[in-house]
Amino acid sequence: MRSAEQSRDAASVWDIATPSRRGRLPGVSMAGFRARTTGLVDLGVVPYPAVTVAVDLGEGTLTVADADGRRRSGGVVVGLGSVGVRGRGRDIACLQVRLSPPVAHALLGACAEPGAAVVSLEDLWGRDAARVQERLRAAGSWEERFARAEAALVRRYEAGRAVEPEVAFVWGRMVASRGGVRVERLAAEVGWSRKRLWSRFRARIGLTPKRAAQLVRFDHAAHRLAAGHSAARVAAETGYADQSHLHREVMAFTGATPTAVGGAPWLAVDDVAWAAAAYLSDDGTRTAPA
Structure with missing residues (x-):
């Protein structure tokens, strides 16, 4: 570690x-x-x-x-x-x-x-x-x-103009599940069609629901890598199909390998700067990154 x-x-x-x-x-x-x-x-x-x-x-x-x-x-x-x-x-x-x-x-x-x-x-x-x-x-x-x-x-x-409650709810569910909830299920929970959720979420948040969920999952994985856990263990514990899947997604988000991301100086300050922060959810709920 x-x-x-x-x-x-x-x-x-x-x-x-x-x-x-x-x-x-x-x-x-x-x-x-x-x-x-x-x-x-x-x-x-x-x-x-x-x-x-x-x-x-x-x-x-x-x-x-x-x-x-x-x-x-x-x-x-x-x-x-x-x-x-x-x-x-x-x-x-x-x-x-x-x-x-x-x-x-x-x-x-x-x-x-x-x-x-x-x-x-x-x-x-x-x-x-x-x-x-x-x-x-x-x-x-x-x-x-x-x-x-x-x-x-x-x-x-x-x-300013607040987002629809449904959009805020979906983001909160993504955070709480660390990116592990399927878009279809989220759409059903708010009573929207998958197409409507996709369109409204992307317009308000800036990413598609799928990409946003991938980002939340990647963040959780990156902090576990920074904590010193092996790529194989992180892949198994954060919802990736296998270590290769983790490697591809980390490369897509950073252009670097999981090993390099684990040593990124930017991540090293998080436990100091944002340790007490409600940094993901719009309702103040914090999910610990590691």
Whole structure:
């Protein structure tokens, strides 16, 4: 298994701050990151079953690039399950927010549309994005930044458009089952046809139900790999047909082998930054990743 020392080494690049209290919006979690080095940090981002917002607060410039090399900076939104994303910069400090997809739809709207890998927060919030970034930069502590960020999110959420309850329910069931429930069963549970569920879910969440379930299952598997479990054991315990099936899906989401994903520095910080977070479900329910 992966040693505690290995995990500490991978996470030691960062000073990490987390809120001292539970937030007002279920399905929203936040963490602050400050690099302990002024040198270049270049990290591949492991796809995750949440929409991620990163607001640059540092003296350097944090850029986030998609698989095609398109770069964004300032306030950046990484779409659900985006593949091939990398973060790069020097002297990095940023506030990161993870949003359950149903909540992200109300907060960000357009970013839930298919094909949104990495977009500028300004494209979604207009001038308000720059005002929020300025207020966060001016805050005197991480706790104050969390409070200001939450206030901005609450305003946006109250003004946004919620997804249908059926869509939120289906996402919650996917999370609770770790991607193990069939789409047909979920459609029957909400009284929709498979075609209607497929169409509404994709329009609101940004992925098809099948792909979303695969992403949730992959996330569970990736964290078990990061905890040091063998690929064979992870495949058997997380619903894959066999180790080859796990290998193909991990490659599809990351372009890397299960062994490489298990050692990814991005995963090593999760137990510190998001240990208490309700990071997947829109109702505040947390399913432990490992």
